[in-house]
Amino acid sequence: MAHVDLTIVWAGIIGFAVFAYVVMDGFDLGIGILFPIFSVGEERDQAMNSIAPVWDGNETWLVLGGGGLFAAFPLAYAIILPATYPLMIAMLLGLVFRGVAFEFRWRDPRHRPFWDIAFSLGSVTAAFAQGVTLGAILQGIEVRGDAYAGGWLDWLSPFSLLTGVAVVFGYALLGATWLIWKTELRCQQRARHLALPVGVATLIALAAVSAATPFLQYDYWHRWFALPGVLLTAQVPLLVVICAGTFLWSLRRDAERLPFFMALALFLLGFVGLGISMFPYVVPRAVTIWDAAAPAQSQSFMLIGSVIIIPIILAYTGWAYWVFRGKAGTEGYH
Amino acid sequence: MIANFDPVTLARAQFAFTISYHFIFPSFSIGLASYLMVLEGLWLKTGNGVYANLYRYWLKIFAVVFGMGVVSGVVMSYQFGTNWSAFSTKAGPIVGPLMAYEVLTAFFLEAGFLGVMLFGISRVGKGLHFFATCMVALGTLISATWIISVNSWMQTPAGYAINVKGQFVPAGSWLPIIFTASFPYRLVHTVIASYLTTAMAVGAVGAWHLLKDPANRGARKMFSMAMWMAAIVAPIQILAGDQHGLNTLEHQPAKVLAMEGDYEPSPDGAPLILFGLPSNDEGRVRYEVAVPHIGSLILKHDPHAPLPGLKDYPRDIWPPAPIIFWSFRIMVALGFAMLGLGLWSLLARARGKLYDWRWLKRAAILMGPSGFVAVIAGWVTTEVGRQPFTIYGLLRTAQSHSPIGAPAVAVSLLAFVIVYFTAFGAGIFYLLRLMSKPPLAGEPEPQPIPQRAAGITPAASVAAHLPGEA
Numbered sequence: 194m195a196h197v198d199l200t201i202v203w204a205g206i207i208g209f210a211v212f213a214y215v216v217m218d219g220f221d222l223g224i225g226i227l228f229p230i231f232s233v234g235e236e237r238d239q240a241m242n243s244i245a246p247v248w249d250g251n252e253t254w255l256v257l258g259g260g261g262l263f264a265a266f267p268l269a270y271a272i273i274l275p276a277t278y279p280l281m282i283a284m285l286l287g288l289v290f291r292g293v294a295f296e297f298r299w300r301d302p303r304h305r306p307f308w309d310i311a312f313s314l315g316s317v318t319a320a321f322a323q324g325v326t327l328g329a330i331l332q333g334i335e336v337r338g339d340a341y342a343g344g345w346l347d348w349l350s351p352f353s354l355l356t357g358v359a360v361v362f363g364y365a366l367l368g369a370t371w372l373i374w375k376t377e378l379r380c381q382q383r384a385r386h387l388a389l390p391v392g393v394a395t396l397i398a399l400a401a402v403s404a405a406t407p408f409l410q411y412d413y414w415h416r417w418f419a420l421p422g423v424l425l426t427a428q429v430p431l432l433v434v435i436c437a438g439t440f441l442w443s444l445r446r447d448a449e450r451l452p453f454f455m456a457l458a459l460f461l462l463g464f465v466g467l468g469i470s471m472f473p474y475v476v477p478r479a480v481t482i483w484d485a486a487a488p489a490q491s492q493s494f495m496l497i498g499s500v501i502i503i504p505i506i507l508a509y510t511g512w513a514y515w516v517f518r519g520k521a522g523t524e525g526y527h
Numbered sequence: 528m529i530a531n532f533d534p535v536t537l538a539r540a541q542f543a544f545t546i547s548y549h550f551i552f553p554s555f556s557i558g559l560a561s562y563l564m565v566l567e568g569l570w571l572k573t574g575n576g577v578y579a580n581l582y583r584y585w586l587k588i589f590a591v592v593f594g595m596g597v598v599s600g601v602v603m604s605y606q607f608g609t610n611w612s613a614f615s616t617k618a619g620p621i622v623g624p625l626m627a628y629e630v631l632t633a634f635f636l637e638a639g640f641l642g643v644m645l646f647g648i649s650r651v652g653k654g655l656h657f658f659a660t661c662m663v664a665l666g667t668l669i670s671a672t673w674i675i676s677v678n679s680w681m682q683t684p685a686g687y688a689i690n691v692k693g694q695f696v697p698a699g700s701w702l703p704i705i706f707t708a709s710f711p712y713r714l715v716h717t718v719i720a721s722y723l724t725t726a727m728a729v730g731a732v733g734a735w736h737l738l739k740d741p742a743n744r745g746a747r748k749m750f751s752m753a754m755w756m757a758a759i760v761a762p763i764q765i766l767a768g769d770q771h772g773l774n775t776l777e778h779q780p781a782k783v784l785a786m787e788g789d790y791e792p793s794p795d796g797a798p799l800i801l802f803g804l805p806s807n808d809e810g811r812v813r814y815e816v817a818v819p820h821i822g823s824l825i826l827k828h829d830p831h832a833p834l835p836g837l838k839d840y841p842r843d844i845w846p847p848a849p850i851i852f853w854s855f856r857i858m859v860a861l862g863f864a865m866l867g868l869g870l871w872s873l874l875a876r877a878r879g880k881l882y883d884w885r886w887l888k889r890a891a892i893l894m895g896p897s898g899f900v901a902v903i904a905g906w907v908t909t910e911v912g913r914q915p916f917t918i919y920g921l922l923r924t925a926q927s928h929s930p931i932g933a934p935a936v937a938v939s940l941l942a943f944v945i946v947y948f949t950a951f952g953a954g955i956f957y958l959l960r961l962m963s964k965p966p967l968a969g970e971p972e973p974q975p976i977p978q979r980a981a982g983i984t985p986a987a988s989v990a991a992h993l994p995g996e997a
Binding site: 342494506517 | 590591593594595597598599600601602604605607608609612613615616618619620621622623624626627628629630631632634635636637638639640641642643645646647650651690692694696697701929930931932935939942943946947950951953954957960961
């Protein structure tokens, strides 16, 4: 155990939690983003039913991501959250609205249009705030004396707005492809029609963010383009092209599952790309994962539990998804 | 107005507001999850359809409560970073892992099995469904255990060292950190409080429907179960509270003295102040109505035992006595009212009139919200009583907050207030509406419970609002 760097292990675990959150709550939020386009009645109900049994578990990964950061990298948690203060508040309030809408729209049919709007606006707000936060971290945060030293609108820039839009499109893509898999008839058809434009928009946004990142003030450029690293980093865009091609092909062939898995693959590649840009910093060029790390006693205490419990969580989460396998019903709630 | 407040006060207001609102939901869902587990277990054991009906009835309510608990809880996990980043940096290595364990062992368990509990009966069968209900109930209790452990460490910190960065880090073993001196008392007191809160709410709903239809089987059953809980658990809670108070006197004497309004030392035994307006500025209780020696009798179990006064402690560690003096009294009064209701129901039961005494039912309805009020009052007592520290005696609140300006904190506080009152206000309205519908009487035993579509929302009511409903 002595030669294992706990800090790197924990960076991996939190990276995994964040990725699990992004893809799992991503398709939930994506459905919320696309919700107004679905017609009232069967289409919306089916879309809602496809995530009603799992959204709560999906959102729990956000708490693990945040809580894990607090526990394993308290300094990073204490710098990033104040630096993105309005974004965090907006995200949380967005999540409140879309979370309560799951139950409330069934409880109160007369005000269902209101809760549908709340669901949708909440989802867009949360997704956009998460995307802008990503951009804000990438472009750098002013740190002095182990604390955030900027103002409360420092996060706002053309680049962070771009990443915000990119994440909204990306989640919409996950949502559309999830619905192709989990629904049928008109709802599925609608999702199919949506998947192509949001897919193309996601790819354009991904390309724009990727193109802009190396020109931020830090040495992302060297990270990506210097030899011999470029031989490895070049694989990422290459794989993106392959996945994008497979995605378009699978849509044309009316495949039901492949579009979703290709969307997941695109997110994974985007995530790997972020890792390449950022490592080993958690706040770029200010705080490395080792600077921010909690002491070894804290990290090892949590690691023991995580190694045992995370596989169990994955097992019963997988079981819960399996229980609700197949197409979502149209008859109200499951 | 905003300009008058400093960011620390505003951040405290924000935390107090979001945690108080949040706490209402878990204090109900902890008790409800256990109640649902009991109902489903009794149904499986006896095959009596009334339990299945009650299960379905309360499951609908549980779904709404739990949903609100989740979304308001996610907010809490980020409050530490957004508004209390200095605390997070310093206490993260200790508090963080405990909260991470809460996520890993409780939140995922609840969330993972909740979907099956709410929607899965027709897909997994009775046994596995009961297992899912048990896992959700277990998850709520595990969650309470970890978060109370965190809170207890902040109240009675132990097992820590301070490193070169000024952070609190584990000195060695984690056991003294998890099991601090106040932890067992606080945990027992809080979990019982959740059960009592639920019993009061369930009893009120049962009583309400009994007033209108004394023959309703479901209403009779839930009323009877709730009154048993009040009769048995309220006295246990009072004993647990007494022990918790003794423990607090030992470890946080200034808190207890402020709760009691004891500014002056009492070498020959402290009085019990029944009424008064404590003033930290004047260092005395105005308009005091006191009974001699009873204070020492309660706190020391000896009427002549000496007690110190707040003036024995430095002025700058006094908690705001006017708040906790009253929040404590509200909690205690409600606790005794619950005990009274329980005893009254025992009398009615002994006379065979449990479902007949109208004033008992009216009292039970009146007591419906009492658990929520008592829980918030108790929480205010212990948290405001911890002031002026976040980590008692070690880290001051004034040194814990984020480098965020007052306007940002004020605006976000305002946003929380508006959103919470809208979203949760609507939710509480829906809860009351669900509770106002009587549990269905004489319904044939559902096979299996709950029906696929009818479990949460009756298919008919959904179908009626499908296409055509704008």
